[in-house]
Amino acid sequence: MYKYIIRRLLIFIPMLFALSVIVFGLAKAAPGDPFSTMLDPTIDPEVYEDRRDELGLNDSIPVQYARWIGNAVQGDFGESIVYNSRPVMDLISARFWNTVYLGLVALFFTLIVAIPIGVYSARNPYSILDYFGTGFGFVGLAIPNFFFGLLAIYFLAIKLGWFPPQGTVSGSDVSGMKEFFDRIHHMILPGITLGLASTATYMRYMRSEVIDVLGSDYIRTAKAKGMTDRVVLYKHTLRNALIPIITLMGFEFGVLVGGAVITERIFNYPGLGTLFLDAVINRDYPIVMALTLIFGVFILVGNLLADIFYSVVDPRIRYD
Amino acid sequence: MLEVKDLKTYFYLDDDQVAKAVDDVDLTVKAGETVAIVGESGSGKSITSLSIMQLINKPGKIVDGEISLLGRNLLNLSNREMTKIRGNDMAMIFQEPMTALNPVYTIGNQITEVLRKHKKMNRKQAKRRAIDLLKLVGFPRAEDTVDEYPHQLSGGMRQRAMIAIAISCDPKLLIADEPTTALDVTIQAQILDLMSDMKEKLEMGLLLITHDLGVVAEYADRVLVMYGGQIVEQSPKRNLFKDPKHPYTEGLLESLPSVHNDLERLGTIRGMVPPAHKFPTGCRFSSRCPHAMDKCFESNPELIDLDHEHAVRCYLYTED
Ligand SMILES: Nc1ncnc2c1ncn2[C@@H]1O[C@H](COP(=O)(O)OP(=O)(O)OP(=O)(O)O)[C@@H](O)[C@H]1O
Ligand SMILES: [Mg+2]
Numbered sequence: 001m002y003k004y005i006i007r008r009l010l011i012f013i014p015m016l017f018a019l020s021v022i023v024f025g026l027a028k029a030a031p032g033d034p035f036s037t038m039l040d041p042t043i044d045p046e047v048y049e050d051r052r053d054e055l056g057l058n059d060s061i062p063v064q065y066a067r068w069i070g071n072a073v074q075g076d077f078g079e080s081i082v083y084n085s086r087p088v089m090d091l092i093s094a095r096f097w098n099t100v101y102l103g104l105v106a107l108f109f110t111l112i113v114a115i116p117i118g119v120y121s122a123r124n125p126y127s128i129l130d131y132f133g134t135g136f137g138f139v140g141l142a143i144p145n146f147f148f149g150l151l152a153i154y155f156l157a158i159k160l161g162w163f164p165p166q167g168t169v170s171g172s173d174v175s176g177m178k179e180f181f182d183r184i185h186h187m188i189l190p191g192i193t194l195g196l197a198s199t200a201t202y203m204r205y206m207r208s209e210v211i212d213v214l215g216s217d218y219i220r221t222a223k224a225k226g227m228t229d230r231v232v233l234y235k236h237t238l239r240n241a242l243i244p245i246i247t248l249m250g251f252e253f254g255v256l257v258g259g260a261v262i263t264e265r266i267f268n269y270p271g272l273g274t275l276f277l278d279a280v281i282n283r284d285y286p287i288v289m290a291l292t293l294i295f296g297v298f299i300l301v302g303n304l305l306a307d308i309f310y311s312v313v314d315p316r317i318r319y320d
Numbered sequence: 321m322l323e324v325k326d327l328k329t330y331f332y333l334d335d336d337q338v339a340k341a342v343d344d345v346d347l348t349v350k351a352g353e354t355v356a357i358v359g360e361s362g363s364g365k366s367i368t369s370l371s372i373m374q375l376i377n378k379p380g381k382i383v384d385g386e387i388s389l390l391g392r393n394l395l396n397l398s399n400r401e402m403t404k405i406r407g408n409d410m411a412m413i414f415q416e417p418m419t420a421l422n423p424v425y426t427i428g429n430q431i432t433e434v435l436r437k438h439k440k441m442n443r444k445q446a447k448r449r450a451i452d453l454l455k456l457v458g459f460p461r462a463e464d465t466v467d468e469y470p471h472q473l474s475g476g477m478r479q480r481a482m483i484a485i486a487i488s489c490d491p492k493l494l495i496a497d498e499p500t501t502a503l504d505v506t507i508q509a510q511i512l513d514l515m516s517d518m519k520e521k522l523e524m525g526l527l528l529i530t531h532d533l534g535v536v537a538e539y540a541d542r543v544l545v546m547y548g549g550q551i552v553e554q555s556p557k558r559n560l561f562k563d564p565k566h567p568y569t570e571g572l573l574e575s576l577p578s579v580h581n582d583l584e585r586l587g588t589i590r591g592m593v594p595p596a597h598k599f600p601t602g603c604r605f606s607s608r609c610p611h612a613m614d615k616c617f618e619s620n621p622e623l624i625d626l627d628h629e630h631a632v633r634c635y636l637y638t639e640d
Contacts, residue, residue, distance in 0.1 A: 217419040223375055224414075225434045225485060226407030228400070235433075239424050315469040316423055 001311065001318070008304050019296040020072070024065050026292075027285050068289070077290035082282040088290050091275060098168055099271035102264070103256040105184070105191035107249065110199045115245075118206025119238070122214065125207075133203055140200035149193040149266040156189060163189045166268035190267040194260055198252055202245060209241040216240075243314050250306020254299030321525050322349040322372070322410075322493050327385035329371045331596070339596035341367040341380065343549040346623075349493060349525035354516065356528045356536045356557075358572065359546035362593040365529045368546070369495045372527075373412055374402050390492060408438040410493040411486035413515075415501050417478035421470035427454070427481050428466030431488055438489045453484040457514060476507035480514065487518050494519065495527045500535070512539055533572060537561060542629075545569050548604030549596060551623060555630040565632040567609045603635070611636060 052058050056067060071078065077088035121130040157165035164170065168186050169179065213219060214237060222236045257272070264273035272291055279287035311317045324347045331339040342364045349355045357365050371382050374394060387394045389409060394402065406412075414420045421430060431453060432446035441449065447466065454462035457480045470478055479499060486494055496515060500508035516539055519526045528539060536543055536557065543560045545553040545568065553566040564570045571589035591608040594600065600607055602617040609616065616635055623633040 217414060217416050218422040220375060221414065221420045221482070221485075222422065224373055224406055224412040226403045226405070226437060227433070228403050231433075235425075236422055240422070243424075314424060315426075316471045 001308075004311075005304070005308065008307070012300055012304075015300060016293075016297070020069055020293060021065070023289050023292045023296070024068060027289050028061060028064075030283075030285075072290070072293070078286040080279075080284055080287055082279070082284045088286045091287065092272065092290060092294065095271050095275055098269065099257055099260055099264070099273060101183075102187055102190055102194065102260055102269065102271060103253060105187045106195035106198075106256055106260075107253065108195075109192050110195040110202055111249075114199045114202035115206055115242075118203045119210050119233070119241075121203070121207040122210030123233075125211065130207075133207075137200035137203050140196045143196070145193055145196065146262050146266055148196055149190070149263055152189050152193055153266070165189075168270060186269075190260075190263050190269050193266070194256060194263045198256070202248070205245060205248065206241065209244055210237060213237045213240045239313060243310065246309045246313060247306045250302045250304075250309065251299075252302070253305070254295070254302035257298045258295045321351050321390060322347075322527070323386070323388045324348070324368075324372065325386040327368065327371055327387065328383045329367050329376055329380060330383050331380045333379065333597060337597040340549050340599065341596045342371060345385075345546075345549075345551055347527075347544055347551070347554075349527050351492065351525050352519070352523050353541050354519065354526040354528055354539055355542045355544065356530060356540035357544045357546055358531060358533060358536055360531060360572075360589075360593050362596070363546040364549040364596070365531075365546055366497050367549075369412065369497050369527065369529055372495060373406060373410065374399075375406075375412075404438070407434050407485075407491075408489045409491055410495065411489070411491040412495040412497065413479070413482050413486050413499045415498040417475045417482060417502060420482055421478055423470055426467050426469055427473070430481075431466075431485050434485055434488050449488070450484075453488055454481070457481070457484045457487075457518075458510075475503055476511065479503065479507075479511050483511070483514060483518065487522060487524075490522055491524060493525045493527065495529070497529045498531070499528075501530075501532075508535075545572070548593060548599055550604065550633065551631075552605065552633045553631065554623075559630050565626065565630070565637060566605075566634050567611050567636070568605050603633075 049058070056064060059067075068078070075089055077092070079085045080088055080091055083091060117129070117133045121127075121133050124130055152163075153165045157163045164186050168183055170182050170186075174182050219232060219236055222232050227236070260269075260271055261273035261277055263269070264271045265277055268274070272294070275287060276291045278284070279291065324345060327342055327345040328340070329342040331341055333339055345364075345368055347355065347357075347368075357368065359365055367376070367380070370376050372387055372394075374382070374387075376382060382395065385395070389405070394405065397405070421427070428447060428450050431450040432441075432443070435441045435446040435449055436443070439446075439449075450466050451462045454465050459465045459477070459480065465473075465481075470481070473481065482499075494515070499515065500511050503511060512535060515526065515528075518524070528535070530536060540557045543553075543555060543557050544551050545560075545566065547568050553560070553564070553569045555565075560569065561573065564573055568589070575589070589608055594604070594607065600617065601619075602615070603609070603612070603620050606612045606616040613635060621633050621635050621638065623631050624637060625631045626637060
């Protein structure tokens with residue numbers, strides 16, 4: 001197993017290399033540069049060229065790439081062009097965990113809603129709650145994130161005042177356990193919004209998996225052994241039904257983090273998504289490139305985690 | 321010991337049709353006796369055995385009859401009470417060893433859970449007993465096998481493990497539904513020998529379901545021939561082979577290759593078993609019977625005793 005993980009981590013290197021080339025290439029291929037929106041178009045072309053020289057934008061592409069990647073592996077993604085030349089790494093690390101936590105909260109909501117309803121629907125197919133779950137699933141898939149987020153803010157935050165409408169924490173004076181719960185409180189609405197679409201997906205998955213497993217031979221064997229319905233469900237069915245869900249979860253995690261862009265914006269949540277959106281709008285290439293690379297790493301790590309969990313729950317998969 | 325009377329198990333299909341998969345079956349199995357049920361695919365053998373275990377799933381239902389084991393009528397018991405009997409007083413082995421064991425738990429786990437439930441053993445006792453059981457059914461490295469997963473064993477070995485599970489609580493009745501159909505010929509004999517050894521040792525009654533008359537000839541004491549959800553002939557093994565009465569039994573015997581008739585002259589029964597929701601009004605075999613008379617198409621004959629142990633359901637043997 002450890003060997004497998006190490007091997008997988010080694011495979012990351014060429015994948016990351018390819019990813020970085022693509023990211024770099026796309027950034028270079030995009031028209032314009034940071035100055036094209038910032039500077040007065042009537043500026044003296046010589047000053048303009050000087051600025052470009054200073055930033056190395058006039059060097060050959062391979063040289064630029066080598067400089068960028070060489071610094072990046074040391075954790076230096078250069079300086080932001082827009083945010084007063086602050087190091088990109090500082091901007092990212094200030095927001096990194098906010099986004100990861102939001103992803104985890106979204107995943108948590110997704111699972112605690114999707115798994116029980118999916119299991120219930122599977123055991124009582126075509127019951128009222130099953131239809132309700134299906135209906136909820138379609139609505140969840142059909143409603144765009146931003147729209148649901150706005151509804152949630154309007155009703156649950158502003159009208160009812162149950163949740164804060166934005167931000168990560170109420171003020172700088174809260175600390176300790178209080179801060180922890182305050183942060184969770186802030187993450188609930190964006191978490192649900194972010195997890196909404198995948199909740200529907202997981203629910204359908206869970207339902208069909210449980211139905212499949214309940215019809216399998218080994219469930220009949222378990223019943224023939226005299227196992228009670230509880231044991232049949234919790235021991236023999238769930239673990240098998242969760243195998244594909246866990247795989248899906250690994251992929252989803254990377255997607256969730258990337259998908260937080262819109263949700264974070266709506267809830268004014270200071271995470272990587274907001275940073276990314278601002279950077280794109282301002283053509284802040286160092287940030288855009290760093291974040292694209294990081295989102296790619298999330299997906300790779302998510303896949304690795306999925307594989308590891310997969311081998312833990314399914315003994316037929318042993319990587320060695 | 322096992323007495324089944326007038327068992328009717330019907331499937332209520334979507335379009336208001338009723339599939340009479342088992343219709344008026346009577347059978348008895350005594351301690352230490354092997355009773356074989358033979359019949360073509362679709363004749364209701366599996367549904368009969370699953371009915372005895374009360375493992376019939378929707379849309380199937382036991383509509384009528386009596387199933388008594390050791391003097392208790394099982395059909396009066398609640399599902400909860402049945403879980404104390406399944407795997408304990410009666411156990412079942414299925415056709416597909418490849419899928420009958422839960423892939424995510426070790427062989428040991430799947431044996432010990434039965435012992436812990438029915439025999440109230442603790443973890444350690446159960447594991448020791450599991451190892452003994454595995455040795456008993458022919459695992460040379462039982463100490464290792466307890467910790468192995470089903471996918472690490474061959475089909476024959478898995479069926480041995482199933483037998484170990486089935487006999488773990490010294491059941492009085494063992495039902496084996498085509499236990500060797502999925503295995504290759506040399507393994508078949510080993511598994512059947514093992515089962516009949518275990519039957520002797522534990523003085524169980526064995527209800528052996530098969531469509532292989534060779535197996536019947538070798539292992540059965542009494543034979544029930546099933547057709548269209550009903551027993552059409554029942555007799556001690558010897559009488560059946562020497563002097564079959566029902567045209568269907570004759571057909572089955574003719575299709576058995578033997579030293580006397582070479583393969584080219586193998587008889588076959590024309591046509592197929594009609595589906596269980598479309599039985600003819602008269603005798604269920606009438607449409608395929610070479611001796612069918614007018615009244616065979618009008619009404620279904622009763623099972624009549626020819627002598628105290630040989631019975632047949634056919635108008636060729638009624639007086640008028
Ligand atoms: N789930 C079901 N829904 C509807 N009808 C069913 C169902 N299961 C069984 N039947 C009916 O019951 C009949 C008997 O099935 P059964 O499985 O007992 O046959 P069998 O004798 O065991 O055959 P095989 O040798 O193929 O195992 C079938 O012909 C089928 O019409
Ligand atoms: Mg069958």
